[in-house]
Amino acid sequence: MSTSAATVSLPADWRDFLALTKPRVMTLVVFTGLCGMLAAPAHIHPILGFTAILCIALGAGAAGALNQWYEADLDAKMKRTQKRPLPAGRMDRQSALHFGVGLACFSLVLMYFAINLAATLILAASILFYVFVYTIWLKRRTPQNIVIGGAAGAFPPMIGWAAATGDVSTMPVLLFALIFLWTPPHFWALALFVKTDYANAGVPMLPVVAGERTTRIQIGLYTIPMILCAAAPWPLGFTGAIYGITAAVMSGLFLAMAVQVAIRRTGPDDDMAPEKRLFKFSILYLFVVFGALVIDRWFA
Numbered sequence: 481m482s483t484s485a486a487t488v489s490l491p492a493d494w495r496d497f498l499a500l501t502k503p504r505v506m507t508l509v510v511f512t513g514l515c516g517m518l519a520a521p522a523h524i525h526p527i528l529g530f531t532a533i534l535c536i537a538l539g540a541g542a543a544g545a546l547n548q549w550y551e552a553d554l555d556a557k558m559k560r561t562q563k564r565p566l567p568a569g570r571m572d573r574q575s576a577l578h579f580g581v582g583l584a585c586f587s588l589v590l591m592y593f594a595i596n597l598a599a600t601l602i603l604a605a606s607i608l609f610y611v612f613v614y615t616i617w618l619k620r621r622t623p624q625n626i627v628i629g630g631a632a633g634a635f636p637p638m639i640g641w642a643a644a645t646g647d648v649s650t651m652p653v654l655l656f657a658l659i660f661l662w663t664p665p666h667f668w669a670l671a672l673f674v675k676t677d678y679a680n681a682g683v684p685m686l687p688v689v690a691g692e693r694t695t696r697i698q699i700g701l702y703t704i705p706m707i708l709c710a711a712a713p714w715p716l717g718f719t720g721a722i723y724g725i726t727a728a729v730m731s732g733l734f735l736a737m738a739v740q741v742a743i744r745r746t747g748p749d750d751d752m753a754p755e756k757r758l759f760k761f762s763i764l765y766l767f768v769v770f771g772a773l774v775i776d777r778w779f780a
């Protein structure tokens with residue numbers, strides 16, 4: 481259990497509450513949720529659609545706040561996270577806890593009454609998974625933390641789909657699998673160049689525990705099933721050529737960058753440019769592939 485990381489010296493303002501929700505990561509979470517909703521074979525009224533996306537954003541924000549409530553001690557030890565409201569002492573942990581629990585309850589109640597049970601249950605699963613399975617249980621215990629805990633971030637397209645259709649079928653499961661398999665290359669590419677931060681904080685991320693070589697190989701190994709999942713919707717008849725060709729081009733680029741990272745040997749002064757490029761590209765990849773899904777459905 482984490483302890484209070486710093487003396488609280490400044491009153492928190494709305495920017496600190498916004499920072500608790502991890503807004504930058506949330507943009508992609510919300511985008512994949514929106515694309516899952518718009519790619520579904522059912523129309524949802526725009527106001528209900530907006531409400532469902534709002535619920536995903538609030539639920540993800542709640543999960544981010546509860547993550548920061550629990551790991552203020554870890555965040556205080558890492559350069560990348562030291563300026564967050566809790567480790568910087570601009571907010572007390574209880575406020576973050578109340579904010580996170582309140583937001584989670586609000587998003588779930590709104591989803592249930594405005595949308596449907598299926599979307600509510602999957603949203604609840606993703607909040608619970610991120611907070612309890614990833615943050616509290618696995619993150620400090622095993623380098624497989626992000627493989628298993630990563631499921632939390634893979635649910636949003638399924639939530640969007642369920643909001644539009646009321647259920648879940650093969651296609652949203654494929655979209656879940658795509659993000660699930662994307663998460664290890666996304667995160668481990670970053671972990672390779674912020675390895676020292678994690679080592680200092682005592683977090684057992686793969687490069688710290690198993691070494692760089694293993695991490696590089698694992699990045700390559702997860703990329704192969706990931707691109708198969710990205711390719712599958714076209715031959716399975718769920719999408720057309722716009723999606724199929726876009727996914728193939730983006731997956732080809734992803735594979736090339738992942739292989740480059742997988743086979744590289746680096747010295748202590750290496751600038752880690754290929755790893756940084758792969759991390760940045762991983763984000764663009766999901767934006768473009770999910771965007772293509774919607775363009776294919778609506779404009780093809």
Ligand code: HEM
Nearest residue numbers: 504505508509512560626629630633634659663667670763
């Ligand atoms: C367990 C799974 C994941 C882990 C451990 C992880 C970890 C990280 C970390 C540490 C960063 C750097 C953020 C920062 O500098 O504050 C990051 C950035 C990012 N992640 Fe992930 N991530 C995961 C899953 C996801 C998922 C599922 C998405 C969305 C679908 C996502 C989207 C992003 C985006 C958009 C950024 C860039 C944020 C920025 O520009 O600052 N991540 N991720």
Ligand SMILES: CC(C)=CCC/C(C)=C/CC/C(C)=C/COP(=O)(O)OP(=O)(O)O
Nearest residue numbers: 505536539540543547606607610632633636
């Ligand atoms: C719809 C819904 C509830 C989604 C929630 C899932 C979600 C926000 C997934 C993204 C995962 C994420 C931000 C991991 C960051 O890892 P970390 O927490 O180890 O990163 P840190 O070191 O920056 O805190």
